[in-house]
Amino acid sequence: MRPLLPACILAACAALGCHPRAGVSGGSSTASRCDPAPATGDRQHDFDFEFGRWTAKLSRRLRPLTGSDEWVAYEGTSVVHPLWQGRANVGELDVTGSAGKIEGLTLRLYDPASRQWTVRFASSRDGELTPGLVGGFSDGRGEFLNHETLEGRPICVRFIFSEMTADTFRFEQAFSPDEGRTWEVNWVATFRRVVP
Numbered sequence: 001m002r003p004l005l006p007a008c009i010l011a012a013c014a015a016l017g018c019h020p021r022a023g024v025s026g027g028s029s030t031a032s033r034c035d036p037a038p039a040t041g042d043r044q045h046d047f048d049f050e051f052g053r054w055t056a057k058l059s060r061r062l063r064p065l066t067g068s069d070e071w072v073a074y075e076g077t078s079v080v081h082p083l084w085q086g087r088a089n090v091g092e093l094d095v096t097g098s099a100g101k102i103e104g105l106t107l108r109l110y111d112p113a114s115r116q117w118t119v120r121f122a123s124s125r126d127g128e129l130t131p132g133l134v135g136g137f138s139d140g141r142g143e144f145l146n147h148e149t150l151e152g153r154p155i156c157v158r159f160i161f162s163e164m165t166a167d168t169f170r171f172e173q174a175f176s177p178d179e180g181r182t183w184e185v186n187w188v189a190t191f192r193r194v195v196p
Contacts, residue, residue, distance in 0.1 A: 058075075073097050091106035142162070145158050168191060
C-alpha cells in the first residue's frame with residue numbers, strides 16, 4: 001500500500017519495498033473525482049484525535065491493480081506527535097509481519113488559506129517523501145486524494161480515516177485506475193490507543 005500510512009500513517013513499508021506507495025509517483029490531471037472537496041471552517045485540529053501511542057494492525061494487498069487478492073498482515077506501533085500548536089504533526093509507524101518490517105513516517109501539514117491538510121509519507125526503505133494527498137475531515141470521516149502514476153499509468157490515490165473514537169480508528173488506502181469511478185483498497189489499518 002503505500003500510503004503514508006497514517007501516522008500514523010498510516011503507515012508505510014520499509015525494508016522489503018513494501019512502502020504503501022512503492023512504485024507510485026506523483027502526477028497531475030484535470031479536475032475529477034480524485035480532487036478533494038473544498039473545506040469550510042477552521043480544520044487545523046482535525047488530526048488531534050491521533051496524538052499519542054497506538055497499537056497498529058494492518059493488511060497490505062500485494063500487487064495492487066493487477067487482479068491479485070493476496071494480502072500480507074503486520075502488527076506493531078504508531079506514535080503521532082503534534083507540532084505548531086496542532087497545525088502539523090508527525091507520525092511514526094513500526095510494524096512487522098511475514099513479509100518483513102515496515103518503518104514509515106507520516107508528515108501532515110495544515111494550510112490555513114485552503115483549510116485543508118496535505119499528507120505525505122516516507123519509508124525507511126528509500127527515505128523519500130511521497131507526493132502529498134490533500135483533503136480534510138467532514139462528518140467524522142477524513143478523505144485525502146491525489147493523482148499519481150503506478151508503473152507508468154495514471155491513477156488516483158485515496159486515504160480514508162474513519163471509525164474514530166477516543167481509543168480507536170481505521171485507515172485505508174485505495175487506488176483508482178479510472179479517475180475515481182472505482183476504487184481498489186490495498187491497505188487497511190486499525191489502531192488502538194495504548195494507555196500510558
